[in-house]
Amino acid sequence: MAAAGKTTAGKITVLGAGSWGTAFAKVLADAGQPVTLWARRRDVADAVTRDRENGDYLPGIRLPDNLAATSDPRVALDGADTVVLAVPSQSLRHNLTAWRSLLAPDATLVSLAKGIERGTLRRMSEVIVEVTGVPDDRIAVVSGPNLAREIAEEQPTATVIACRDHDRAVAVQRACTTGYFRPYTITDVIGCEIGGACKNVIALSCGMADGLGFGANTLGTLITRGLAETSRLGAALGADPMTFAGLAGLGDLVATCSSPLSRNRTFGARLGSGESMAQAQAAVHGQVAEGVKSCSAIRELAQRHGVEMPITEVVHRVCHDGFHPREMAGELIGRKTKPER
Known part of the structure; x- marks a missing residue:
């Protein structure tokens, strides 16, 4: 009580x-x-x-x-x-x-x-x-x-x-x-925490897209589909779906994915422009880009609950499996087509 x-x-x-x-x-x-x-x-x-x-x-x-x-x-x-x-x-x-x-x-x-x-x-x-x-x-x-x-x-x-x-x-x-x-x-503590953790991973993907020279359409797509996969994971864990339409969901996601002040976006942009993980880490001046470490745990959590999170999957591959950021777009765009909802 x-x-x-x-x-x-x-x-x-x-x-x-x-x-x-x-x-x-x-x-x-x-x-x-x-x-x-x-x-x-x-x-x-x-x-x-x-x-x-x-x-x-x-x-x-x-x-x-x-x-x-x-x-x-x-x-x-x-x-x-x-x-x-x-x-x-x-x-x-x-x-x-x-x-x-x-x-x-x-x-x-x-x-x-x-x-x-x-x-x-x-x-x-x-x-x-x-x-x-x-x-x-x-x-x-x-x-x-x-x-x-x-x-x-x-x-x-x-x-x-x-x-x-x-x-x-x-x-x-x-x-x-x-x-x-x-x-x-x-x-809704669960929704707040899932939104806060996942937005760092989506921000990495947005940074990678920026580093590759992609524009606003790509950014809007990643933010929107990133919100969708975050909401799916949150719902599977018992979060209130409305939380992801609020400040802890969409608000945090937009700010982190759009701003050069975001360490995760900056880290992703460095990777997208061709820098190594070590060079990208140096660019954030020794501070922590949380999404680099959390992406693997979020991916595993999603797999445990049978939740599909394709953006998180490719970010994990870039950060931990040697996947090149330029392969990210082909991996995501080439997925089987289906209804939006």
């Missing part, structure tokens, strides 16, 4: 000082919340404290004075009522295992990670439940058009807070509502 009365976020800690973790910490601070940001590297935490800037991930963005930083997880988590998990999806389990004994008994855990864990095929909320043992109604998921740089620059955007406990979702919503950041609430 959902917990009742969780209507305030209390003390908030953000674990992970990459671009999105730092941007979301800024949102929370701008909304009037005192926030602690944990950075894995002490020099990043010191720079935030000293210079009010995370120069490695969001250079030129001044961070609010009510945003503290530390590299000590014990200090960061001491008394934290809301814990935002902002580490990459494939490292969440490892990090959370180290942090679980430091979590408050009734803390709300908020996941910013967008991916499917390799090997286990778990969604991020499932990883959190498995590692911490907390009930799933204590876990909220943030998803939507979340390009970190634009949000840090206070460009208007909206997002979704998903949690089975609506009161907790509302508490997180209130904690991160600002004049430029508008959160909505839903209870």
Whole structure:
């Protein structure tokens, strides 16, 4: 049964000082919340404290004075009522295992990670439940058009807070509502997580198409058919189909597939233009293109549930089987014709 009365976020800690973790910490601070940001590297935490800037991930963005930083997880988590998990999806389990004994008994855990864990095929909320043992109604998921740089620059955007406990979702919503950041609430955690994971894979395909010199028709086709295969997987897992027509589905997909700020799109474009995987990784400056790692897990999850995901299949082949991006178009266009729905 959902917990009742969780209507305030209390003390908030953000674990992970990459671009999105730092941007979301800024949102929370701008909304009037005192926030602690944990950075894995002490020099990043010191720079935030000293210079009010995370120069490695969001250079030129001044961070609010009510945003503290530390590299000590014990200090960061001491008394934290809301814990935002902002580490990459494939490292969440490892990090959370180290942090679980430091979590408050009734803390709300908020996941910013967008991916499917390799090997286990778990969604991020499932990883959190498995590692911490907390009930799933204590876990909220943030998803939507979340390009970190634009949000840090206070460009208007909206997002979704998903949690089975609506009161907790509302508490997180209130904690991160600002004049430029508008959160909505839903209870469909599965749909939010599947949309957030799959859009990274579709963005890789859109980047590859751009790198190959293809135009708007190809991009529109990949986005639309990518949404279709994402929705099929979500439905097979029990998601609400309407979620994929909203911010966590179409909204996030369009932003990630269209913007040069998207690491996944940038990575795909480099591959499409003929660069190697190593060269493409260098182009995103050591940051994680989640779709490269998640595409294989999503493909396997789809196969397990008998769901056809042709775009995900070719992205996996390019990233892991030596398939060349120029073969992608022929593979997809050459498939057997059939009705759209």
